[in-house]
Amino acid sequence: MKATNQPTSEADATSEEQLAGFIEKFDSKNAELIRSVRKLLRKRLPTANELVYDNYNFFVIGYCSTERPSDCILSIAAGANGVGLSFYYGTPLPDPHRLLLGSGSQNRFVRIDSAATLARPEIAELVAAAIKQAENRLPVSGRGKLIIRSISKKQRPRRKDSK
Numbered sequence: 001m002k003a004t005n006q007p008t009s010e011a012d013a014t015s016e017e018q019l020a021g022f023i024e025k026f027d028s029k030n031a032e033l034i035r036s037v038r039k040l041l042r043k044r045l046p047t048a049n050e051l052v053y054d055n056y057n058f059f060v061i062g063y064c065s066t067e068r069p070s071d072c073i074l075s076i077a078a079g080a081n082g083v084g085l086s087f088y089y090g091t092p093l094p095d096p097h098r099l100l101l102g103s104g105s106q107n108r109f110v111r112i113d114s115a116a117t118l119a120r121p122e123i124a125e126l127v128a129a130a131i132k133q134a135e136n137r138l139p140v141s142g143r144g145k146l147i148i149r150s151i152s153k154k155q156r157p158r159r160k161d162s163k
Contacts (some may be wrong), residue, residue, distance in 0.1 A: 015148055016146065031096075034059075041063055050145070064144075083112045103138075
């Protein structure tokens, strides 16, 4: 089955419309980057579920092997200052090129300046390692679902010029 971003049901269409609305809150450069990175990750992880959070600090699309956030492998995390690729269990990942940023006990991330960043071999290695280390493996066939998990009423601005 070929993975596409085309909705397959009315519920999918509604989720896609909601997602488009969340992305539209960003300036045009970051909105386009989010859409581009999502398209590449959907192609790379067609069976992953996309869990969407439009939270206070960040807008996040998590790529998960199940519908549980704890099974998140990686995610797009965006704020007014830019877009990152976040590795939910990033601390144990091999990082010989020292690309991973962050100092928390679990999560690590890389900044994404363009969709081409995902094509860099060292980034592809991190993505492959994150997929390999996932406790719950991605399904081998099918297409993952788009699931809107939470929307915060109060949010930080999604554009630098917003107040």
